[in-house]
Amino acid sequence: MTTLPSSLVTVTPADDAYRYLRSTYTTPHSPAQILLPSSPSEVQQAMAYASGTDLPVSIRSGGHGLAGTSSNDGGIVVDLSRMDAVTVLDRPTGLVRVDAGARWAQIAVALAPHGLAISSGDHGNVGVGGLATAGGIGWLVRRYGLTIDHVRAATVVLPSGELVRADEANPDLLWAVRGAGSFVGVVTDLDIEAMELPGIQVGQVVIEIDRDGRALVEWSRFLQAAPRELTMSGVLAASGGRLVLVLTAVFAGTDAPRAHAALAPLLARPGVHAGGLQNARYTDLVPAGHLHANVGQQPSATTNALLAAFTAESAPALIEIARHPSGPFVQVRGVGGAAADIARDATAFWHRDAEVLVTVTLFPPRGAGELAAVARPLWSHALGAYRNFESHPSEATFARAFPGATGERVRELARRYDPDGVLHRVFLPAPRELGRQDVKPE
Ligand SMILES: Cc1cc2nc3c(=O)[nH]c(=O)nc-3n(C[C@H](O)[C@H](O)[C@H](O)COP(=O)(O)OP(=O)(O)OC[C@H]3O[C@@H](n4cnc5c(N)ncnc54)[C@H](O)[C@@H]3O)c2cc1C
Incomplete structure (x- = not known):
C-alpha cells in the first residue's frame, strides 16, 4: 500500500478542523481521513494512497452535491478546497483556468474586473469540480449554454494516481469530463x-397559474421565442390556495430598451406582474455572501425532469405535484437557447432539446421514497433528467441522465479510466452494474 507523505495536509476526527470538513451540504458524515492536497501532484499522491486501500473514496470540491457523495463514513475524502486559483490565460478569447476547489462566487469576483463571466449555477457556494464536470445550468444559460459547453481542456488525476490532460489530443477523456467527469477521475483544473x-439586468416576474396550467404553457412558449439574452427561473409556489410562478428574469447585457422589449410580450398577458428591471452585475447573482461551510445543514431529497416544453399534458402534471399535500419545493428553470447549439453527442450531456428543467424537493421527515411517488406524474412527459439535481443516484437516474449510446459510452470510459471502480465505492451503482435500463431510452 502507498503511504501518505507527511507534507500532505490530513485532517482526522482528532483535529479541530474536522467538524467543518466532515460533512456535505445535505449530509452529515464521519470519514476516517480528509486529505487536503494543494497541487495536482499532491492529488496524485492522495489518489495513489486512497486507491491502495479498500475504503470508500470521496472527491470533494465545493461540497454542494445533492447526493452527499463528496464525503462518506469511515473512508477517505480528497478535498480540493485549497486549490481555488482563478487565472485569466488569454483575455482576447476569454480563456480562463479555474481550479476545481474554487467556488462560483470567487470566480465571478475574480473575472469581473476583466469584464468576463462564466455562467455556472444560481448559488455562489457551489464548487467548480462538481458542476463543471456535469452540466452547469445557470442564470445565463440561454445566452451562454451550459458551463461544460465552454470547457476546452482539463487536468485529470486518474484513480491510479496518473496525471493526464483532457484536451483535443485526448477526445474521449475530454468528452467524459464534459458531463460525466466524476466517472473517470479527479479534475484538478x-x-x-x-x-x-x-x-446584466434583473427583475422579478410573478405569474398567476390557472387550474389547467395554460399560463405555464404560455410562459414556456414565450421564453422559447424570446431573445437568448433572457433567462428565467424560479419557484412554483402555493399561496393562499392559489399557485404562482415567482421568477427571476436575467437579461445578459446592459441594453435596457432591448431588455424591456424582450420581456414586454410576457408582461402584456393577464395575470403577469412585474417590478421592472434593475441594472446589476453578475457578481450580484452569485454573491460572496453565499460562501459558507457545509455541515450537513440542508438534508433533502431532490429529483428533476427535463421537458421539451410545458404542454397541455405536462403543465397539469406539474400543478398536481405542486399542490401535493407533502408540500414539495418546486423549481422551474428555462433552458434551451445556446444550450441547444451543441451536438447531442459532442458531450456527455445528451438532453439538448430541453427547454424547461423542473426540480422537486422534499425536506425531512419526508424522504426519497415519498419523493418518487410525488414526482411520478412528471416522468411520462420528461425527455430525461440532469444528474446534478438527483439526490439518490440509481440505475434509473443514470439512464434518465445518460440515455442509450451516451450511457454506454460513459460506462465504457468509466471501466477504462477507473478499472477497479475506486470512484464508485461511494457512488452507486458501480459502472459494471449499469447494464439494465429501466427507463425507456429515447
Ligand atoms: C443550493 C444549490 C444550488 C444549486 N444550483 C445549481 C444550479 O443553479 N445549476 C446547476 O447546474 N447545478 C446546481 N446545483 C447542483 C450542483 O451542480 C451540484 O450539486 C454539484 O455537484 C455541486 O458541486 P460541488 O463541487 O459543490 O459538489 P461536491 O459535493 O464537492 O461534489 C459532488 C460530486 O461531484 C463529483 N466531483 C466533485 N469534485 C470533483 C472533481 N474535482 N473531479 C471529479 N468529480 C468531482 C464527485 O462525484 C462528488 O461526489 C445546486 C446545488 C445546490 C446544493
Whole structure:
C-alpha cells in the first residue's frame, strides 16, 4: 500500500478542523481521513494512497452535491478546497483556468474586473469540480449554454494516481469530463472560455397559474421565442390556495430598451406582474455572501425532469405535484437557447432539446421514497433528467441522465479510466452494474 507523505495536509476526527470538513451540504458524515492536497501532484499522491486501500473514496470540491457523495463514513475524502486559483490565460478569447476547489462566487469576483463571466449555477457556494464536470445550468444559460459547453481542456488525476490532460489530443477523456467527469477521475483544473459581460439586468416576474396550467404553457412558449439574452427561473409556489410562478428574469447585457422589449410580450398577458428591471452585475447573482461551510445543514431529497416544453399534458402534471399535500419545493428553470447549439453527442450531456428543467424537493421527515411517488406524474412527459439535481443516484437516474449510446459510452470510459471502480465505492451503482435500463431510452 502507498503511504501518505507527511507534507500532505490530513485532517482526522482528532483535529479541530474536522467538524467543518466532515460533512456535505445535505449530509452529515464521519470519514476516517480528509486529505487536503494543494497541487495536482499532491492529488496524485492522495489518489495513489486512497486507491491502495479498500475504503470508500470521496472527491470533494465545493461540497454542494445533492447526493452527499463528496464525503462518506469511515473512508477517505480528497478535498480540493485549497486549490481555488482563478487565472485569466488569454483575455482576447476569454480563456480562463479555474481550479476545481474554487467556488462560483470567487470566480465571478475574480473575472469581473476583466469584464468576463462564466455562467455556472444560481448559488455562489457551489464548487467548480462538481458542476463543471456535469452540466452547469445557470442564470445565463440561454445566452451562454451550459458551463461544460465552454470547457476546452482539463487536468485529470486518474484513480491510479496518473496525471493526464483532457484536451483535443485526448477526445474521449475530454468528452467524459464534459458531463460525466466524476466517472473517470479527479479534475484538478479546467480551461473554460468565459463570456464578455459588461453587466446584466434583473427583475422579478410573478405569474398567476390557472387550474389547467395554460399560463405555464404560455410562459414556456414565450421564453422559447424570446431573445437568448433572457433567462428565467424560479419557484412554483402555493399561496393562499392559489399557485404562482415567482421568477427571476436575467437579461445578459446592459441594453435596457432591448431588455424591456424582450420581456414586454410576457408582461402584456393577464395575470403577469412585474417590478421592472434593475441594472446589476453578475457578481450580484452569485454573491460572496453565499460562501459558507457545509455541515450537513440542508438534508433533502431532490429529483428533476427535463421537458421539451410545458404542454397541455405536462403543465397539469406539474400543478398536481405542486399542490401535493407533502408540500414539495418546486423549481422551474428555462433552458434551451445556446444550450441547444451543441451536438447531442459532442458531450456527455445528451438532453439538448430541453427547454424547461423542473426540480422537486422534499425536506425531512419526508424522504426519497415519498419523493418518487410525488414526482411520478412528471416522468411520462420528461425527455430525461440532469444528474446534478438527483439526490439518490440509481440505475434509473443514470439512464434518465445518460440515455442509450451516451450511457454506454460513459460506462465504457468509466471501466477504462477507473478499472477497479475506486470512484464508485461511494457512488452507486458501480459502472459494471449499469447494464439494465429501466427507463425507456429515447
Ligand atoms: C443550493 C444549490 C444550488 C444549486 N444550483 C445549481 C444550479 O443553479 N445549476 C446547476 O447546474 N447545478 C446546481 N446545483 C447542483 C450542483 O451542480 C451540484 O450539486 C454539484 O455537484 C455541486 O458541486 P460541488 O463541487 O459543490 O459538489 P461536491 O459535493 O464537492 O461534489 C459532488 C460530486 O461531484 C463529483 N466531483 C466533485 N469534485 C470533483 C472533481 N474535482 N473531479 C471529479 N468529480 C468531482 C464527485 O462525484 C462528488 O461526489 C445546486 C446545488 C445546490 C446544493
